[in-house]
Amino acid sequence: MVSAHGETRPKDGVLGRLSGVLEKRGLDDLAATLSALASYAGADLAAVEGELAHLPRSEDLVGLSASHLLVRGGKRLRPLCVALAAKVGTGFGRPALELAVAVELVHNATLLHDDVIDQGALRRGAPTSRMLYGNAASVYAGDWLLVEALRRVVRAGVPGLLESLLTTIDEMIAGEAIQLERRGKLVADPGAYFQIIEKKTASLFRYAMAAGARAGGLGTNETRALEAYGRHLGLAFQLIDDALDLSGETESTGKALFTDLREGKLTYPLLVGLERDPDLHGMVQEALAREEEPLPAGLGARIQRALNESGALPATTRLAEQHVAEARAALAAVPDGPARAALLQVAEAAVHRRA
Amino acid sequence: MVSAHGETRPKDGVLGRLSGVLEKRGLDDLAATLSALASYAGADLAAVEGELAHLPRSEDLVGLSASHLLVRGGKRLRPLCVALAAKVGTGFGRPALELAVAVELVHNATLLHDDVIDQGALRRGAPTSRMLYGNAASVYAGDWLLVEALRRVVRAGVPGLLESLLTTIDEMIAGEAIQLERRGKLVADPGAYFQIIEKKTASLFRYAMAAGARAGGLGTNETRALEAYGRHLGLAFQLIDDALDLSGETESTGKALFTDLREGKLTYPLLVGLERDPDLHGMVQEALAREEEPLPAGLGARIQRALNESGALPATTRLAEQHVAEARAALAAVPDGPARAALLQVAEAAVHRRA
Numbered sequence: 153m154v155s156a157h158g159e160t161r162p163k164d165g166v167l168g169r170l171s172g173v174l175e176k177r178g179l180d181d182l183a184a185t186l187s188a189l190a191s192y193a194g195a196d197l198a199a200v201e202g203e204l205a206h207l208p209r210s211e212d213l214v215g216l217s218a219s220h221l222l223v224r225g226g227k228r229l230r231p232l233c234v235a236l237a238a239k240v241g242t243g244f245g246r247p248a249l250e251l252a253v254a255v256e257l258v259h260n261a262t263l264l265h266d267d268v269i270d271q272g273a274l275r276r277g278a279p280t281s282r283m284l285y286g287n288a289a290s291v292y293a294g295d296w297l298l299v300e301a302l303r304r305v306v307r308a309g310v311p312g313l314l315e316s317l318l319t320t321i322d323e324m325i326a327g328e329a330i331q332l333e334r335r336g337k338l339v340a341d342p343g344a345y346f347q348i349i350e351k352k353t354a355s356l357f358r359y360a361m362a363a364g365a366r367a368g369g370l371g372t373n374e375t376r377a378l379e380a381y382g383r384h385l386g387l388a389f390q391l392i393d394d395a396l397d398l399s400g401e402t403e404s405t406g407k408a409l410f411t412d413l414r415e416g417k418l419t420y421p422l423l424v425g426l427e428r429d430p431d432l433h434g435m436v437q438e439a440l441a442r443e444e445e446p447l448p449a450g451l452g453a454r455i456q457r458a459l460n461e462s463g464a465l466p467a468t469t470r471l472a473e474q475h476v477a478e479a480r481a482a483l484a485a486v487p488d489g490p491a492r493a494a495l496l497q498v499a500e501a502a503v504h505r506r507a
Numbered sequence: 508m509v510s511a512h513g514e515t516r517p518k519d520g521v522l523g524r525l526s527g528v529l530e531k532r533g534l535d536d537l538a539a540t541l542s543a544l545a546s547y548a549g550a551d552l553a554a555v556e557g558e559l560a561h562l563p564r565s566e567d568l569v570g571l572s573a574s575h576l577l578v579r580g581g582k583r584l585r586p587l588c589v590a591l592a593a594k595v596g597t598g599f600g601r602p603a604l605e606l607a608v609a610v611e612l613v614h615n616a617t618l619l620h621d622d623v624i625d626q627g628a629l630r631r632g633a634p635t636s637r638m639l640y641g642n643a644a645s646v647y648a649g650d651w652l653l654v655e656a657l658r659r660v661v662r663a664g665v666p667g668l669l670e671s672l673l674t675t676i677d678e679m680i681a682g683e684a685i686q687l688e689r690r691g692k693l694v695a696d697p698g699a700y701f702q703i704i705e706k707k708t709a710s711l712f713r714y715a716m717a718a719g720a721r722a723g724g725l726g727t728n729e730t731r732a733l734e735a736y737g738r739h740l741g742l743a744f745q746l747i748d749d750a751l752d753l754s755g756e757t758e759s760t761g762k763a764l765f766t767d768l769r770e771g772k773l774t775y776p777l778l779v780g781l782e783r784d785p786d787l788h789g790m791v792q793e794a795l796a797r798e799e800e801p802l803p804a805g806l807g808a809r810i811q812r813a814l815n816e817s818g819a820l821p822a823t824t825r826l827a828e829q830h831v832a833e834a835r836a837a838l839a840a841v842p843d844g845p846a847r848a849a850l851l852q853v854a855e856a857a858v859h860r861r862a
Binding site for chain 2 (some may be wrong): 213215265289291300303329373
């Protein structure tokens with residue numbers, strides 16, 4: 153087991169941070185369980201960090217661009233999914249480690265390309281790679297991370313997982329393509345919205361769970377159950393991301409408020425708000441028309457008020473909670489034990505977060 | 508054999524076009540051999556075109572961006588390499604077809620990303636994909652073509668070829684990275700120049716030959732010989748590309764003259780010219796300073812004259828011819844037959860071209 157070579161740092165990494173957030177909110181029971189979880193999967197995540205910190209790439213612009221983003225952390229939720237799914241089975245061995253690193257690399261590849269496309273300036277609380285090393289380096293760095301991810305999946309040697317990762321990336325691109333087509337169109341189209349988040353977000357969570365399950369030697373039924381868990385977790389995660397764009401704090405999210413909104417992306421609260429409040433359309437159009445300029449005083453606050461008063465933000469949290477409930481329900485088909493318990497807690501933490 | 512399902516169009520495709528070019532130049536012997544070659548590999552290339560014209564992607568912006576570039580043709584030299592290498596062995600079957608399509612997709616993926624990075628406006632005689640469908644669609648389209656290429660290599664099922672394609676793409680990115688670092692630095696550094704063209708261009712030709720050889724069931728020695736052929740062909744091809752940037756005609760290359768030069772890329776004629784003519788440095792800097800604006804009257808002509816009078820352009824053609832000779836020599840280890848004869852002719856045609 154790789155775990156044996158890592159170290160346990162209860163307050164570090166995703167679990168430590170999540171437990172910190174939850175403590176602030178006074179959810180002490182959950183914070184306590186997450187601390188327990190950190191000692192359960194912490195060594196596995198430390199091994200993932202170790203790999204991410206030592207990618208085989210020289211110190212050129214492309215390498216710097218790739219590692220700038222990677223070493224700034226991130227929640228590492230996708231590697232955690234691989235680790236916990238593997239631990240439902242025979243455990244987190246070398247193949248699972250390769251797969252855990254691979255899903256994080258794919259995720260970071262999409263972030264690099266997204267930042268180029270969206271001309272993003274801030275990510276994880278720091279200037280984006282493209283601001284530091286240029287768009288060219290970021291495009292190639294994203295390409296390289298994809299290649300490196302695929303090499304690791306080949307190395308893991310678990311049958312079928314390379315093909316399904318290629319299918320997953322294909323789906324993620326299809327999701328981005330739909331989002332691109334709809335950008336700036338302020339039409340509340342729930343069908344398109346759910347297609348986008350299934351493809352661009354849920355698919356990689358689903359893959360992470362399936363990959364971990366297969367690496368852990370699980371059979372078809374359990375793998376399917378864990379995939380369903382991953383899908384619902386991913387949907388819940390994206391819904392909360394959507395809500396944080398409109399109600400979060402830059403300080404904790406590391407991303408400017410209203411970023412999605414100003415890029416003309418249709419998020420769930422916006423979709424519900426547009427359906428319920430006829431005045432919201434004009435306000436958002438005003439925000440879109442500003443392009444790079446700061447929003448006029450009060451406009452952001454007016455949009456937030458409209459989203460709260462129409463119930464759009466609470467509806468988003470509610471839907472996320474429903475997906476968390478479905479994620480938990482999917483685990484009924486999975487044998488009881490510490491890994492399953494951890495997955496139940498991760499699902500809970502995915503909605504109760506500020507970043 | 509796939510060939511049986513294709514059709515033979517002697518004047519279409521790379522061979523037809525090459526033979527057309529050669530006829531214009533009065534190289535009738537070579538033109539005649541190439542016409543013969545067209546009936547030898549034409550059906551294989553037609554099968555490749557058929558696949559490229561029907562990629563499994565819906566008509567979204569990303570799909571349009573990918574196919575806009577693909578359907579405008581191109582020389583298809585890399586698929587031709589796969590086909591001829593396979594035909595040295597057991598022939599061009601389904602796996603070789605998948606591989607031939609894959610190398611063309613990888614090549615087009617790099618073109619899409621390069622155009623975004625270089626803000627290219629013209630490619631293959633038409634507006635670039637990014638001009639028509641935007642940078643975002645081009646970035647995702649490049650990603651998608653890579654994924655589609657890898658899926659085809661998986662499908663081809665020839666052991667080792669997926670891993671070596673990932674290594675090849677990694678090398679291509681490394682080549683682009685070095686080029687990026689050196690961009691705009693007018694320093695004649697032959698070491699860096701040859702590293703760049705080995706990685707960004709020769710590596711995919713080498714892979715194409717190795718892939719075809721393996722698909723055709725060839726052993727290690729013959730595969731190595733064909734790889735060496737691919738490498739030298741790629742180097743010769745890039746050198747001629749470099750020369751065409753400074754002496755070609757937009758009409759036949761489909762690319763504006765001085766594109767590489769104005770992007771600050773170190774091409775071989777420029778490298779030699781900078782070493783030999785102290786005045787060239789100032790002229791090129793003047794061109795670089797213009798950025799988007801047209802070159803001042805006479806500057807382009809002055810640069811061309813300097814490159815000719817210093818012997819930089821002739822030196823480039825000469826070096827390309829040496830690599831062609833080495834490519835041909837590598838074929839000594841390959842059994843005689845129509846495929847080998849065709850490869851000899853392709854090497855010749857790679858230097859005697861205008862586009």
